Amino acid sequence: MINSEQFVSTFESIDFQKITDHPNILIAAMFWDQERYQAARTCYRFMRAIDDLIDNHKAEFSGIAGDDREQFTGDVHRWLDMLHDSADISPFGRELTGTVQRFRIPRRVLEDFAESMLYDVTHDGFATLDDFIHYSGGASVAPATIFVHLAGLQEKNGIYHDPPFDVRSTALPCAMFSYFVHIIRDFRKDQMNNLSYFADDVIARHHLSRSDMRDIAKGARIPDGFRAMMREYRQIADGYRADTLKVMNQICPLLEPRYRLSLEVIFDLYMMVFERIDPDHGTFSTEELNPTPDETRERVRGVIERFNA
Numbered sequence: 123m124i125n126s127e128q129f130v131s132t133f134e135s136i137d138f139q140k141i142t143d144h145p146n147i148l149i150a151a152m153f154w155d156q157e158r159y160q161a162a163r164t165c166y167r168f169m170r171a172i173d174d175l176i177d178n179h180k181a182e183f184s185g186i187a188g189d190d191r192e193q194f195t196g197d198v199h200r201w202l203d204m205l206h207d208s209a210d211i212s213p214f215g216r217e218l219t220g221t222v223q224r225f226r227i228p229r230r231v232l233e234d235f236a237e238s239m240l241y242d243v244t245h246d247g248f249a250t251l252d253d254f255i256h257y258s259g260g261a262s263v264a265p266a267t268i269f270v271h272l273a274g275l276q277e278k279n280g281i282y283h284d285p286p287f288d289v290r291s292t293a294l295p296c297a298m299f300s301y302f303v304h305i306i307r308d309f310r311k312d313q314m315n316n317l318s319y320f321a322d323d324v325i326a327r328h329h330l331s332r333s334d335m336r337d338i339a340k341g342a343r344i345p346d347g348f349r350a351m352m353r354e355y356r357q358i359a360d361g362y363r364a365d366t367l368k369v370m371n372q373i374c375p376l377l378e379p380r381y382r383l384s385l386e387v388i389f390d391l392y393m394m395v396f397e398r399i400d401p402d403h404g405t406f407s408t409e410e411l412n413p414t415p416d417e418t419r420e421r422v423r424g425v426i427e428r429f430n431a
Contacts, residue, residue, distance in 0.1 A: 126430040129153065129383060133426055138415040146300070147269060149422060150388035153380045158272050164221045165268050167214075169235055172201045176242045180316045186243055194243040202236050205229055225275065225282055227268060231290070235264040247318040247332070254321050258301050263290065266297030269388070273381035274373070287373050295365035296385075300392045302359035306352060307395050307411040313339030324351060344405070353401035363396065383429050390425045391418065 132153055141148050151162045176194060179186060186194060204215050205222060222229065238260030248254040270293040274285025305312070305319040312319060313336050325335065328347035338348055366389060374382045398404075398411050413421070 126426075129380070129426050129430065133422060136419075136422075138419040138422075141415070145418065146388050146391040147265075149391065149418070150384040151269070151272075153384045153387065154272070155380070158225070158275070161221050161225045161227075162269065162272055164217055165227060165232075166265065168201075168204070168218055168232070169265060172198055172236075172239050173242075176239060177315065177317060180242075191243050195240060198236050198239050198243065201239075202233065205232060225272060226284055227271065228289075231264045231267045231271075234260040236260070238264070248321045250323045251321040254319065255298075258298060262301035262304075263294050263297040266293040266300070269293070270296075270385075273384055274377060286376050292369050292373055295362045295369055296389060299359055299362035299366050299396075300388075302355055302362065303392050303396050303399070306355055306359070306399055306406070308408075309406050310339045311408060320351070320355075324354065327351075328354075338406075349401045352399070352404075352406065356396075356399050356401055359396060363393070379429075383426070386429060387422055387425050390421060394418070394421050 136149060136152055138145075138149075147162070147166065151159050154162070175197065176186070179190070179194070204218055221227065222232075238257050241257055241260075248257065267290045271285060271289040274287065274289060274292075276283040276286065309320075318332060318335065320335065322332070325331065328351040330345070330347050330351065334342075334345070334348070338344055370385060370389065374385065377385070394413050394417070395411055398413075404410060
């Protein structure tokens with residue numbers, strides 16, 4: 123059983139300055155045993171490969187033209203074949219298949235993620251908020267489900283058994299909380315990369331347009347309608363935040379300390395951004411909403427101190 127001194131030792135070993143890509147997941151999972159940590163890295167590497175490919179193309183070419191959609195659709199399906207095609211003898215293919223089998227990763231979760239990637243290929247943004255929430259079931263809930271699944275696995279004599287709770291319903295509120303926080307935090311960066319995660323119906327209801335969103339990201343004056351829209355999105359995030367706390371209270375007694383700590387760390391890191399969102403006076407800049415590595419380090423230190431106490 124890991125003890126509080128080991129939590130502190132793990133914390134001291136983390137180089138917060140070097141964690142720049144998906145830091146919350148990586149920081150939280152570092153408190154796991156090494157085998158589960160590597161399983162998480164393998165799964166997320168698998169998911170990031172196609173996601174980055176699509177996003178980078180949109181950033182460079184302002185979208186995906188009809189001629190390219192067939193190619194990207196094929197890429198997604200070939201990506202999924204890695205899970206099912208035993209003939210894949212690439213080192214990473216073997217690593218992925220072995221990880222899915224040993225850690226009982228639900229294949230459906232990865233398929234849900236792929237479905238969202240296919241949506242990205244064939245759509246430019248979201249017509250409605252419901253469309254975005256449905257999309258989030260693959261884009262955000264799926265990765266979070268893998269995290270919760272790995273944290274909740276029960277190990278007996280070196281064999282892993284499924285968590286004693288439904289992992290997707292458990293992961294859903296925290297995933298949605300973090301995703302709404304994420305798209306507010308990255309509003310300016312996403313707009314400049316030709317990515318739009320704010321629903322057209324919500325934008326229009328606040329008397330805005332996609333063109334207005336782009337202008338605001340470039341530094342134009344922030345109108346009242348935009349602040350009202352951000353206030354609405356923050357309120358939605360707050361509802362998921364409250365649901366996350368309820369779920370954590372239910373499942374944390376079922377988890378070993380290190381995995382319980384990891385859930386508290388990742389939740390608190392998104393809380394740190396959530397607390398910075400100021401719809402009434404904020405500029406929604408990267409500097410305003412993104413904590414520095416030192417601030418992140420101190421926040422994690424605080425979670426560990428409260429947890430140990």
